[in-house]
Amino acid sequence: MRLAGEKRGAAIDPPFEVLAPQDHSLPFVFASPHSGRVYPKSFLQASRLDGTAIRRSEDSFVDEIFGAAPALGAPLLKAHFPRAFIDPNREAYELDPAMFDGPLPQFVNSRSPRVVAGLGTIARVVRDGAEIYSRKISFAEAQSRIDAYYKPYHATLRGLIEATHKQFNCAVLIDCHSMPSVGGPLDQDIGAPRPDIVLGDRFGTSCARRLTDMIERALAMQGFAVVRNNPYAGGYSTEHYGRPALGLHALQIEINRALYMDEDRVERSAGIKRVTHAITTLIRAMGEVDWRFLKSPISTSQAAQ
Numbered sequence: 001m002r003l004a005g006e007k008r009g010a011a012i013d014p015p016f017e018v019l020a021p022q023d024h025s026l027p028f029v030f031a032s033p034h035s036g037r038v039y040p041k042s043f044l045q046a047s048r049l050d051g052t053a054i055r056r057s058e059d060s061f062v063d064e065i066f067g068a069a070p071a072l073g074a075p076l077l078k079a080h081f082p083r084a085f086i087d088p089n090r091e092a093y094e095l096d097p098a099m100f101d102g103p104l105p106q107f108v109n110s111r112s113p114r115v116v117a118g119l120g121t122i123a124r125v126v127r128d129g130a131e132i133y134s135r136k137i138s139f140a141e142a143q144s145r146i147d148a149y150y151k152p153y154h155a156t157l158r159g160l161i162e163a164t165h166k167q168f169n170c171a172v173l174i175d176c177h178s179m180p181s182v183g184g185p186l187d188q189d190i191g192a193p194r195p196d197i198v199l200g201d202r203f204g205t206s207c208a209r210r211l212t213d214m215i216e217r218a219l220a221m222q223g224f225a226v227v228r229n230n231p232y233a234g235g236y237s238t239e240h241y242g243r244p245a246l247g248l249h250a251l252q253i254e255i256n257r258a259l260y261m262d263e264d265r266v267e268r269s270a271g272i273k274r275v276t277h278a279i280t281t282l283i284r285a286m287g288e289v290d291w292r293f294l295k296s297p298i299s300t301s302q303a304a305q
Helices: 043-048 052-057 139-168 209-220 236-241 272-286 298-304
Strands: 014-021 028-032 076-079 171-179 197-199 225-227 248-256
Touching: 014 052, 014 139, 028 139, 076 139, 139 171, 171 236, 197 209, 209 225, 209 248, 209 272, 236 248
Parallel strands: 028 076, 028 171, 171 248, 197 225
Antiparallel strands: 014 076, 197 248
16 A cells, blocks of 8 residues: 655645744844654554654754744744654655655665665654554655655745845854754664754864854853764755855754653653753844854955955
8 A cells, every 4th residue: 555645735734934033133044844743644644653653753842942033033944844754854855765665766865874774855764763654655755745845945945045145145054953862773872872962064064163163152151061063963954055165054953852851752841941041042142243254255355346
């Protein structure tokens, strides 16, 4: 049996939301691609997992933690679709052939490390390695999700970044995530406890080091243990949108879930107040910075002519 395709946009409407600031005063765009929690009925019927198990793939409540961004001068793009349904922090066609009931087109990337781990654009497993589907799906279903969710999400994100760059002559994407408190069976750090926060800048290639330094210090001053690029250096969005030489910067922030939620029950804990306050304080502090150092040398020299 195959998972039946949904009508375009019908399953999750709207698929995502942009919370726009009244005054766009920061050269930042915040995005929460993995906090979506609206599950199409047909998807749940095709899954072998119960509702709680499948939700453990979410970056639960991250959109709430970064929710002050619009009031402080920057847009927040948040997905309503869940990452187990389709993951926008992947290439458009990172697909595992073992999931499908027929051959895939030649342009599909079926050999990336993320596909091998079962965590492609259409995930085969949840984070603990449990298989999602009780039956194979069709490529037409994957294409339907890519057309209805993935492509519009990235078109919107790209538009926000371009508008920000046009206004400020620079733009910073903060890709907002959370991580399990302990490395899982699909991770390189299996069984290892994680730090409080991981900043991923693709080892200094996606974001100005000065900006990463500033954010690391601001979070450390609030009592968090912060590391860079280990175990997460940034995913597709960080790599794709981060072009510091052009004044385009991208930084991934991963927050340890044990700080703010019950990971097994997928419920908020009392710690969410502290984490939300810390992120709000960080964003507010960003409003006091002179951001001229983020502009590209090319655009700055052209403006001076």
